[in-house]
Amino acid sequence: MARTQGSRAEITGPLVRDAALRLFARHGYAAVSMRQIAAAVGVQAGALYAYTPDKQALLADLLREHMELLLAAWSDTPAEPPLVRLERFVRFHIAYSLDHSDSVFLSYMELRNLSSENRALIGSLRRRYEDDLTGILQAGAASGAMRLADPRLAAMALIAMLTGVINWFREDGRLDRAALADHYWALARGAVGAG
Numbered sequence: 001m002a003r004t005q006g007s008r009a010e011i012t013g014p015l016v017r018d019a020a021l022r023l024f025a026r027h028g029y030a031a032v033s034m035r036q037i038a039a040a041v042g043v044q045a046g047a048l049y050a051y052t053p054d055k056q057a058l059l060a061d062l063l064r065e066h067m068e069l070l071l072a073a074w075s076d077t078p079a080e081p082p083l084v085r086l087e088r089f090v091r092f093h094i095a096y097s098l099d100h101s102d103s104v105f106l107s108y109m110e111l112r113n114l115s116s117e118n119r120a121l122i123g124s125l126r127r128r129y130e131d132d133l134t135g136i137l138q139a140g141a142a143s144g145a146m147r148l149a150d151p152r153l154a155a156m157a158l159i160a161m162l163t164g165v166i167n168w169f170r171e172d173g174r175l176d177r178a179a180l181a182d183h184y185w186a187l188a189r190g191a192v193g194a195g
Contacts, residue, residue: 015041016051017065020058025102029059029113059110060118066103067125070096076132082140083194089133090188091181093162098177101166108163130155140192147193158188 019040023032034055038045052058074092076085097104107126111119133155140146148154162184169180 012041012043012047013051016043016048017058017062021062021102021106024059024062024110025105029055029106029110056113056115056118059106060114060122062103063107063110063114063118063122064125066100066107067122067129069100069103071125071128074129074132076136078135078139082136082143082145083189085136086133086140086146086188086192086194087185089136090158090162090185093159094165094181094184095177097163097166098169104163104166130159133158137192140194145194154192158191161187161191 016037020032020037023036023040032055034048035045037058038048041048052061073096074089077088078085080088107122111122114122134152137146137148137151137154141148141151165180165184169175171177175183
């Protein structure tokens with residue numbers, strides 16, 4: 001299918017993805033049509049199919065890209081003490097979530113709209129990230145630095161708590177990012193029994 005006259009794939013493709021991400025995050029995947037995405041980009045609806053097979057593939061690509069970028073940005077350092085590793089994770093997760101709030105929101109709220117095949121792919125990427133935190137907590141429990149009955153459950157609870165900042169934090173609010181991270185680090189220490 002031909003592109004709209006004057007469009008360029010290297011420019012229009014990213015614009016399609018950015019518009020879809022923004023619209024899905026604001027209105028929900030089910031409420032957004034390909035026509036709305038096309039209008040936001042300034043192309044005809046049919047032109048979108050030069051960049052994605054369909055809306056489902058577009059959502060899956062956005063979620064996959066988010067998880068791949070998250071995994072590439074995060075790196076654990078197993079040689080460090082577990083509490084140092086946990087603090088790095090807490091501060092990283094908050095900063096990354098705030099810097100990519102639409103992608104993070106979409107990643108948590110729109111999994112239900114993925115096909116089973118796409119959900120399995122995104123789920124495997126998410127588990128890699130969750131497994132890193134679980135490993136930190138297991139090391140902390142084994143060393144006695146943390147008191148945890150179920151490190152996997154604690155990992156899931158911590159990720160949910162940390163991700164929640166995208167729902168309420170405002171850059172012009174009473175806490176700046178550094179104070180926010182300090183407070184959440186204190187909460188995380190308490191949650192894992194590190195005091």
